[in-house]
Amino acid sequence: MRSVRHRPLIAGLLVAPLLTGCFAAQNDSSGDTAGGARLKVALAFPPSENFSPYGADATLLSRLGVTEGLTKLDANGTAAPSLAASWKQENDRGWLFTLRQADFQDGSRVTPAAVASALTHAGEAKPLTAALSGVSLTAEPVGKDQVRITTADPDPALPLRLSSPGLAVLSAKAYEKGDKVSPVGTATGPFELTQSTGATAATLDRFDDYWGGLARASGVDARFIADGTARTNALRTGDVDIAEAVPVSQAASLDKGHARETATARTTALQLNTEKGAFKDPGLRVAARAAIDTSALAEDVYEGHADTGEGIFGPALTQAESKRHKPEGRAKPQAPDGQTITLGTYDNRPELPEVAQVLKQQLQKAGFKVKLEVRESSRIEGDALEGKFDAFVGARNTMLDTGDPVSVLASDYTCDGSYNLSLLCDSSVDKAVEKAENTADTAKRQDATMAAEAQILGTDAVVPLVHQRIITGVGGSVRGEILDPYERTLIGTGTGTGTRR
The missing domain is CATH 3.40.190.10 (Periplasmic binding protein-like II)
Incomplete structure (x- = not known):
């Protein structure tokens, strides 16, 4: 994992973007609490x-x-x-x-x-x-x-x-x-x-x-x-x-009303190792993206409890839909010709191994040879951060750490990002993210954020798969x-x- 330097950051939304989801219940301490059950x-x-x-x-x-x-x-x-x-x-x-x-x-x-x-x-x-x-x-x-x-x-x-x-x-x-x-x-x-x-x-x-x-x-x-x-x-x-x-x-299988679905800012994505291995070649990254049918994942694996992946930020972030840019300048696809890749994921979120199995089939159909490795999250994340996989499937709530979308782009996709699973280091991406960081006006910052997202997607370092809705059993x-x-x-x-x- 590459080191993180402290770099200047002029960041922030004076008003954070609205989410389409909302808290379904508020803290309510009324009632008999003194002897409440565990x-x-x-x-x-x-x-x-x-x-x-x-x-x-x-x-x-x-x-x-x-x-x-x-x-x-x-x-x-x-x-x-x-x-x-x-x-x-x-x-x-x-x-x-x-x-x-x-x-x-x-x-x-x-x-x-x-x-x-x-x-x-x-x-x-x-x-x-x-x-x-x-x-x-x-x-x-x-x-x-x-x-x-x-x-x-x-x-x-x-x-x-x-x-x-x-x-x-x-x-x-x-x-x-x-x-x-x-x-x-x-x-x-x-x-x-x-x-x-x-x-x-x-x-x-x-x-x-x-x-x-x-x-x-x-x-x-x-x-x-x-x-x-x-x-x-x-x-x-x-x-x-x-x-x-x-x-x-x-x-x-749960009784009616016991499964609560919540729209979240969580995106399941395929991160491609841009530093070494097969996907150091941007043309092979394009080939991998082209091989993936995200609608099959949303409809079959997630059984309709997810939306097809459109970007790093899903529809729960309202600015994503209205301000999204089309990626430009992508590389020309290269034929896989039997390239062997190792695909990793974790099983704490039970859909992920199934997603990885479907991806394996789709990538193999396109001409890749795929080895699949599944472990518990705490036992695999370190290896993913160190670039020991050619590709990695993970689910990330893009608003979890700070509530600021720009911070996610900086940590996940810049040269010095602390959670850069794709090991992406692209000067154009860094400039686009820095521009978003340096923009304080809310509307302009949102525009710059989505422009940076498009720059990242244009590298094909990440393939958004689905935007999840989380189900809580109550x-x-x-x-x-x-x-x-x-x-x-x-x-x-x-x-x-x-x-x-």
Whole structure:
């Protein structure tokens, strides 16, 4: 994996793009919560980094209601108050955030010094959390309830960036063991992580002093079940109350009303290794793209629970449909002539191995020889980032890390991107992305973002396959579940079991 340098970034949407999806349930702590039953949840992805708050596990902690940042994203994708009650921009590089009164789960107070320390640790983390890729910031306490955050370069999207699960605020106790940052008992959310049995289960207890009110459930028992059929069966038999990422093949097996479909910003795509191997040749990348029938994937593999891939950003991002550009300057296709390629994917999302099988057949029909490798996500992602596959099928929520589409293009498709699975390094792409980064006006920035998307698609480093709708399995007694198009939140103070209203 290539190193990431901190480069100037003049970024941000003053108003984030609207998503067509919305949160299907809001936190509602009304009702009898003092003796609420424990909530049983089946999750698709186990912790892969010992619950580190900076990598993939950061989203896991956020979805379970453990961690919070200064801000959060609301249903429309705009920055909303969380641990910060309000904020104001002082100049093009400086922001002043006013904190609400809140406590950490270890009993200490959320102070300006604690917040500044947490953000400083995030900026020094290795590997760097995705939300700070290309960004350098400093945080300092101001008075009794304010924090001043200054960026090295103008960043009007900073309130959006601070909503990232990778920028959660933890107490001083979390950092006592040096590089091993622990969220156990050091976060601020409605549920406290109290026990973990590695990659199989975790126990969370209600945090009774949560600033947002007493949670309906007395705790959460989380199980990590990679197999989608097993997750669905656990819901169907009553072993769990909520099952995330129900396979489309299993949705019909649930009782009516128990399968909740949510339009998301998640795109399943084929990333082609542009640095070495067969797909270093752009003509072979064109041949691979031409061989793929995305409608067959949407209709057959996803059984209509997805839209055919049109770009990096799917229809859940409203600007994608109206501002999309047609890629230009593509290479001429080259005959595969029996070129052998290795195609990798993971099985935590059960459709992906089936997608890979269909792609294998389509590519072989076009003249490629294809070897398929499927592993659990935490055991294959590192190899994918290091370029050990010729092609890789993955599903990416393009609005997950910062809520800013430009940041996704920078991290996934530029020479110094921190999540560049295609290992793309193209000067024209870098210039197009940089132009989008340097545009602050909302409408113009959206135009520049979609122009950069077209530049990336023109390299054929990525082949968008489908834009997903996520299915969540919800038991009949559950209320207050949160169906989040950003996939950052699943459980809140109002989530629990009881008679539906």
